[in-house]
Amino acid sequence: MKSKVLLLLALGIFTTSCISIKAKSERTIIAKETYVPVDQELYNTIVALDKRFFDAYNTCDLKTQDELISEDLEFFHDKGGLATSKTQILEAMKNNICGKVTRTLIDGTTEVYPIPGYGAVQMGEHKFFNNEEPTAKSIPSKFVTIWKNDNGTWKMTRIISTHKN
Known part of the structure; x- marks a missing residue:
């Protein structure tokens, strides 16, 4: 018992x-903490640069894209690998993106942090839409962009792009 x-x-x-x-x-x-920029002016600058670049991307304004891309760009893409030639990247955008793809930034996902003595790092999520297949589903993807500030002239020097599928 x-x-x-x-x-x-x-x-x-x-x-x-x-x-x-x-x-x-x-x-x-x-729960994920709500992001608050550590430097609101820097955040506003980088968000405006991102908008400028992708407005140009969406409208095939290669001149503006060229102005915002550094000569020593490194573009890391989880599907396409590493690209380091600015000329080849711009040519690929001209041939494969212009009029065919539209990018939208997902509201509320952008974070910007200063890199002292260099510039800033931007992280966020965005979607790309295939204009030739308007009913195709777009899945959000993540990106990281390193922006270099050279006496007030900002350029993208490193870009990392990842996809969920």
Whole structure:
């Protein structure tokens, strides 16, 4: 009889512990903090540069794109690999993007952080739409852009683009 009581007590403690651990693990899910720019003026500058570049991207304004891309650009793409030739990148945009693809920034996803003595890093999410397939679904993708400030002239020097599919 005593062994049955001890077995039931041990089972009760074990069950209670499991329930407590499960409940605690569910409670400790941490919500993502709301982003607040550490430098609002820098944030506004980079968001405006991003808009300028992608307005040009969406309208095939290669001159503006050329102005915002550094000669030593490194573009890392999880599907296409590494591209380092500004000329080839602009040529690829002319041949493969112009009139065919539109990019939209996903509101509320952009974060900008200063890089002292260099410029800034921008992170966010965006979507690309195939204009030739207007009903095709666009899945958000992530990007990181390193912007260099050379005496007030901003240029993209490093870009990382990743996709979920």
